[in-house]
Amino acid sequence: MVHIVDTRLLDRIRHYGAFNVDACFNCGNCTAVCPLSEDDANFPRRLIRFGQVGMEDRLLASRELWLCYYCGQCSQTCPRQADPGRYMAAARRYAIARYDPTGISRVMSGSWVGTLAVFVLLSAFFVIWLLWHQGDMNGQRMAFFDYIPGELIHDTGIGVFVVVGLLMLAGVASVVRHVLQAARATGRPVQLPLAALPAALGYAIRESLAQSRYRQCDDETDDPEPWFLRPWAVHLAILWGFLGLLAATTWDFLFKPIGSHVSLLYPGRLIGTLAGLMALYGLTVALWRRLTQPTKYYADTRFADWFFLLLMLATVLTGFAAELFVYLPRPSAVAYVTTLVHVVLAIDLIVLLPVTKFAHALYRPLALLLHRWVELGAQAGATAPAAPEKA
Numbered sequence: 001m002v003h004i005v006d007t008r009l010l011d012r013i014r015h016y017g018a019f020n021v022d023a024c025f026n027c028g029n030c031t032a033v034c035p036l037s038e039d040d041a042n043f044p045r046r047l048i049r050f051g052q053v054g055m056e057d058r059l060l061a062s063r064e065l066w067l068c069y070y071c072g073q074c075s076q077t078c079p080r081q082a083d084p085g086r087y088m089a090a091a092r093r094y095a096i097a098r099y100d101p102t103g104i105s106r107v108m109s110g111s112w113v114g115t116l117a118v119f120v121l122l123s124a125f126f127v128i129w130l131l132w133h134q135g136d137m138n139g140q141r142m143a144f145f146d147y148i149p150g151e152l153i154h155d156t157g158i159g160v161f162v163v164v165g166l167l168m169l170a171g172v173a174s175v176v177r178h179v180l181q182a183a184r185a186t187g188r189p190v191q192l193p194l195a196a197l198p199a200a201l202g203y204a205i206r207e208s209l210a211q212s213r214y215r216q217c218d219d220e221t222d223d224p225e226p227w228f229l230r231p232w233a234v235h236l237a238i239l240w241g242f243l244g245l246l247a248a249t250t251w252d253f254l255f256k257p258i259g260s261h262v263s264l265l266y267p268g269r270l271i272g273t274l275a276g277l278m279a280l281y282g283l284t285v286a287l288w289r290r291l292t293q294p295t296k297y298y299a300d301t302r303f304a305d306w307f308f309l310l311l312m313l314a315t316v317l318t319g320f321a322a323e324l325f326v327y328l329p330r331p332s333a334v335a336y337v338t339t340l341v342h343v344v345l346a347i348d349l350i351v352l353l354p355v356t357k358f359a360h361a362l363y364r365p366l367a368l369l370l371h372r373w374v375e376l377g378a379q380a381g382a383t384a385p386a387a388p389e390k391a
């Protein structure tokens with residue numbers, strides 16, 4: 001396979017974070033100290049080399065890009081202050097932007113102006129769209145779906161899911177293409193046997209939902225904290241909280257008659273409340289840490305990262321407020337406006353999913369799945385009996 005060398009690759013990655021890998025003299029210290037680097041996952045040094053020699057296809061195809069959780073240990077011990085951890089974070093943002101066919105990811109990563117411009121335009125569009133069809137506010141009881149027709153919100157949701165699904169499919173196709181190209185470049189035949197798929201899936205799900213490698217990363221720090229404050233637990237709370245909220249929204253979408261009032265024990269509401277509390281905990285700790293310990297954790301937090309966490313927090317808080325208003329008598333205009341804000345923020349969150357940092361929730365398990373599947377296919381090929389020779 002011919003590799004195209006891109007001499008501007010490092011400069012382009014710098015758009016997504018500041019680092020100094022020009023100073024790297026390849027000593028390997030970062031690889032030795034990284035708690036996740038193993039024989040089969042030699043990083044971050046290898047990925048730095050890909051950046052230095054302009055091998056974009058190898059960088060985008062690498063599993064290691066998605067294994068790193070940016071604990072920062074490699075940056076602390078680098079003798080040349082090359083900041084390899086920050087390079088890994090920037091390379092991940094770069095990969096997400098390369099998989100985004102709309103270019104929105106690049107705009108949002110570039111500056112706070114770009115991030116806010118995208119958010120304001122998107123929100124304004126959906127506010128106008130929903131208010132275009134507004135009805136009356138019922139002052140006796142909360143009836144949001146009379147104010148903004150439930151069918152309109154339902155149909156808008158379907159449209160949003162279709163657009164987001166197509167964007168995600170485009171990203172998935174790019175990841176698959178890069179990983180398979182890199183596997184073929186090794187010269188060995190690439191097989192993806194269906195029999196190996198469950199094992200590969202299990203590995204990707206375990207790594208992603210239980211964050212076993214992140215825990216390993218945290219366990220090796222010399223500054224142990226209570227488990228519920230460790231970065232892996234906070235990250236897990238945000239991830240599970242968001243997945244729970246997505247599940248509750250989907251449940252409501254499929255099973256709840258539009259505008260109906262339900263008990264707190266109704267499955268969709270129960271899941272939503274528990275997931276909301278979990279997300280609230282994770283987001284509060286993550287934001288608090290970014291504020292109070294910026295050099296210890298998240299040294300490379302960009303405006304887009306702050307923005308996404310704040311957008312999630314605002315969605316959760318307005319969701320709880322909207323839930324409360326349903327049970328209060330004589331709702332005021334504040335109740336209707338808060339619920340409208342919640343609906344628009346939730347739509348924004350879904351629309352921005354494939355183009356923001358949150359896209360790693362899709363690309364990480366996908367890359368892990370593909371790499372493990374290719375590995376298992378290669379092992380199966382090596383142990384398969386040779387085909388009988390033709391007479």
Ligand code: SF4
Pocket residue numbers: 023024025026027028029030031045048077078079080081082083084
């Ligand atoms: S520790 Fe620093 S200088 Fe050594 S290989 Fe890693 S990035 Fe380069």
Ligand code: SF4
Pocket residue numbers: 033034035036037043044067068069070071072073074075084085088217
């Ligand atoms: S930031 Fe942590 S996990 Fe990532 S490469 Fe550096 S040491 Fe490894």
